[in-house]
Amino acid sequence: MNATELARRLKMNTKELLAKLPELGFDIGKRAIKVDDKLVDKIIMAVEEDRRQKKIEQKEKQVKEVKLHDKDAQADEPNKMEIKIPEVVVVKDLAEKLSLPVTKVIAELMKNGIMSSLNERIDFETASIIGEDLGFKISKLNAEETAAQAQIVQDVKLKEILNNESQNNLVSRPPVVIVMGHVDHGKTKLLDAIRETNMVDKESGGITQHIGAYQVEKENKKITFLDTPGHEAFKSMRARGSKIADVAIIVVAADEGLKPQTLEVIDLVQKENLPFVIAINKIDKEGADIDRVKKELSEINIIPEDWGGKAICVPISAKQKLNIPELLDTVLLVADMEEFKANPKRDAVGTIIESHIDKAEGPVATILIQSGTLRIGDMIVTGQTAGKIKAMRNYLNQDLKEAGPSTPVKILGLKHSPEVGDIVEVTKDRKKIKLIVKQNNYQKSMPAPKLDQPDQGEEDEERAEIPALNITLKTDVLGSQEALLETFEKFKDPEVKLNVIKKGLGNITDVDVLDSQTAKGIILAFRVKTVASAEELARDTKVPILYFDIIYKLLEEVEERLKKLLSPQIVRTELGKILVLAIFKTNKDGMILGGRVMEGRVKNQTKIKVIRNGAIVTRGDLIGLQSGKEEVTEVLQGQECGLRFKGRGVIEVNDTLEIYEEKMQTKKFGAKD
Numbered sequence: 197m198n199a200t201e202l203a204r205r206l207k208m209n210t211k212e213l214l215a216k217l218p219e220l221g222f223d224i225g226k227r228a229i230k231v232d233d234k235l236v237d238k239i240i241m242a243v244e245e246d247r248r249q250k251k252i253e254q255k256e257k258q259v260k261e262v263k264l265h266d267k268d269a270q271a272d273e274p275n276k277m278e279i280k281i282p283e284v285v286v287v288k289d290l291a292e293k294l295s296l297p298v299t300k301v302i303a304e305l306m307k308n309g310i311m312s313s314l315n316e317r318i319d320f321e322t323a324s325i326i327g328e329d330l331g332f333k334i335s336k337l338n339a340e341e342t343a344a345q346a347q348i349v350q351d352v353k354l355k356e357i358l359n360n361e362s363q364n365n366l367v368s369r370p371p372v373v374i375v376m377g378h379v380d381h382g383k384t385k386l387l388d389a390i391r392e393t394n395m396v397d398k399e400s401g402g403i404t405q406h407i408g409a410y411q412v413e414k415e416n417k418k419i420t421f422l423d424t425p426g427h428e429a430f431k432s433m434r435a436r437g438s439k440i441a442d443v444a445i446i447v448v449a450a451d452e453g454l455k456p457q458t459l460e461v462i463d464l465v466q467k468e469n470l471p472f473v474i475a476i477n478k479i480d481k482e483g484a485d486i487d488r489v490k491k492e493l494s495e496i497n498i499i500p501e502d503w504g505g506k507a508i509c510v511p512i513s514a515k516q517k518l519n520i521p522e523l524l525d526t527v528l529l530v531a532d533m534e535e536f537k538a539n540p541k542r543d544a545v546g547t548i549i550e551s552h553i554d555k556a557e558g559p560v561a562t563i564l565i566q567s568g569t570l571r572i573g574d575m576i577v578t579g580q581t582a583g584k585i586k587a588m589r590n591y592l593n594q595d596l597k598e599a600g601p602s603t604p605v606k607i608l609g610l611k612h613s614p615e616v617g618d619i620v621e622v623t624k625d626r627k628k629i630k631l632i633v634k635q636n637n638y639q640k641s642m643p644a645p646k647l648d649q650p651d652q653g654e655e656d657e658e659r660a661e662i663p664a665l666n667i668t669l670k671t672d673v674l675g676s677q678e679a680l681l682e683t684f685e686k687f688k689d690p691e692v693k694l695n696v697i698k699k700g701l702g703n704i705t706d707v708d709v710l711d712s713q714t715a716k717g718i719i720l721a722f723r724v725k726t727v728a729s730a731e732e733l734a735r736d737t738k739v740p741i742l743y744f745d746i747i748y749k750l751l752e753e754v755e756e757r758l759k760k761l762l763s764p765q766i767v768r769t770e771l772g773k774i775l776v777l778a779i780f781k782t783n784k785d786g787m788i789l790g791g792r793v794m795e796g797r798v799k800n801q802t803k804i805k806v807i808r809n810g811a812i813v814t815r816g817d818l819i820g821l822q823s824g825k826e827e828v829t830e831v832l833q834g835q836e837c838g839l840r841f842k843g844r845g846v847i848e849v850n851d852t853l854e855i856y857e858e859k860m861q862t863k864k865f866g867a868k869d
């Protein structure tokens with residue numbers, strides 16, 4: 197073909213073409229007029245490929261520049277307001293955080309191809325793009341900050357409820373006591389000793405249930421003990437925003453004195469302004485030295501009462517149940533001074549102090565009622581869950597119809613397990629309950645399952661070899677994203693891996709395509725489109741974009757693709773054994789033998805393993821089988837046969853031939869083998 201003609205076809209001028217050809221590895225000379233017809237197609241393909249690569253490179257550069265520009269822009273604008281948002285945020289809350297009308301945020305979302313209502317939830321990635329476009333610097337709240345925010349909200353809420361009571365409605369309530377101290381100093385033993393000696397109802401036969409707290413009675417006054425010893429429990433409840441203990445008993449072993457955890461606990465109660473009593477334990481023990489403990493306390497400025505200070509110390513033996521009544525009297529004394537009160541007449545408010553799922557009973561939680569009275573049939577909301585109280589029991593497993601302030605009660609009837617530290621409120625507002633249940637369903641599916649996180653240890657190396665399907669998932673709303681990610685979980689298979697390399701809301705962009713190209717992945721678009729430039733880029737980079745508007749179709753596609761990645765497996769079936777009786781002929785590529793089927797049955801066109809003295813000598817194929825003079829397909833146990841062996845001619849009389857079949861089988865997806 198004429199070089200000019202070829203240049204015209206490629207929409208370039210002849211000079212350009214001739215200059216380009218050496219670059220692409222075609223050597224036809226700078227002044228060539230004709231191009232060999234055999235080369236024409238190759239040249240056209242090479243030029244197109246070259247153009248395609250150039251285009252991709254250009255796009256990559258553009259995207260990089262945009263990213264850089266964004267960074268620079270941020271650096272240039274230190275005055276940009278920084279807003280912190282959580283992993284998931286509701287559109288109207290985002291607008292509130294940005295102090296913008298919600299319509300403006302919705303319009304911005306629309307620009308990015310996301311149709312949303314004001315109550316729609318969006319993920320951080322989307323919220324940050326919108327926020328940045330609207331002129332803010334957006335960063336993510338970390339787990340601690342999220343918890344801290346929740347804490348503030350809960351703290352404020354509980355304080356509001358408890359402090360807004362009119363003095364006239366308040367009556368005394370039992371103090372709530374927490375036992376803390378260094379490990380092995382006797383916290384558990386003390387809690388047991390108190391429970392055994394002062395049970396509220398001695399008639400019950402002494403069988404107590406661990407529900408996270410119990411109550412004892414002393415001189416007709418009740419005391420509530422949180423029976424999860426240790427300050428870890430206390431700390432975690434505190435961290436979740438609930439201050440539930442009124443008095444602390446700090447246990448110090450008389451033979452060991454103050455230890456690091458004792459100091460930590462003292463520090464904690466002082467910071468919290470929590471009244472405390474020091475129980476100097478194990479006074480029965482040899483080496484117990486009460487004065488030494490008091491001296492050590494004085495050294496950290498906790499001066500015992502009998503040394504002229506304010507700290508109340510009670511020497512006890514939890515083991516021998518010595519001075520336990522004195523300790524309880526002291527606790528009641530402290531309580532009297534502090535005057536702990538609540539309004540028993542209002543709807544109950546409280547805090548979850550224990551929560552688990554019981555196989556038979558479903559979600560079970562213990563509420564410490566802080567104010568009001570809780571009754572069977574009350575509708576409650578707590579944290580992310582809600583429900584109607586179906587049954588209520590105390591630590592002696594006795595059914596209660598109602599429970600007042602400071603009572604710990606185990607309750608049944610919640611839809612899900614709440615978290616320790618969640619605030620409990622009685623409500624008559626069915627809408628609120630419905631909303632919480634709905635929200636809870638969302639929350640359960642967050643955060644997104646991290647399929648791409650490699651397993652630990654040895655498996656790591658193994659998994660590195662495992663074929664993977666890398667996907668970018670873009671959806672219209674967060675609900676579908678969460679539902680899909682959750683369902684991807686079921687695609688776990690030891691031999692293939694599903695990596696969600698990227699997820700987000702809204703239309704597919706150039707960046708999505710380039711990221712997928714780097715990861716050699718595919719893009720799954722659920723009810724979203726692709727912007728025009730990204731569509732072109734996807735064509736050039738050959739990144740597949742698959743569109744769906746039905747969830748199960750998308751899941752089917754993913755499953756199909758994962759199945760294809762599974763390597764087929766060879767399945768071996770043992771058929772029978774032959775004892776070699778005679779060698780008739782040995783060729784270059786095989787032998788003709790005679791033998792007897794000793795076990796099982798033997799089929800033609802199968803495989804042979806040759807065994808001598810228990811070891812494998814060689815392997816080969818069974819390519820012909822005769823019984824008498826006739827060609828047969830099968831010979832049964834006990835019969836003699838002639839056979840054609842394809843393989844190395846090393847078989848000897850008395851060798852055993854193990855006959856087996858091999859079939860290729862595609863492994864079942866999801867098999868755990």
Ligand code: GDP
Pocket residue numbers: 377378379380381382383384385386425477478479480481512513514515516
């Ligand atoms: P915790 O880790 O603080 O809960 O300590 P435990 O209650 O488990 O007690 C630790 C050990 O000290 C156990 O072996 C107890 O039996 C023992 N112990 C606890 N209180 C006393 C006591 O008053 N006297 C003596 N001799 N041993 C005690």
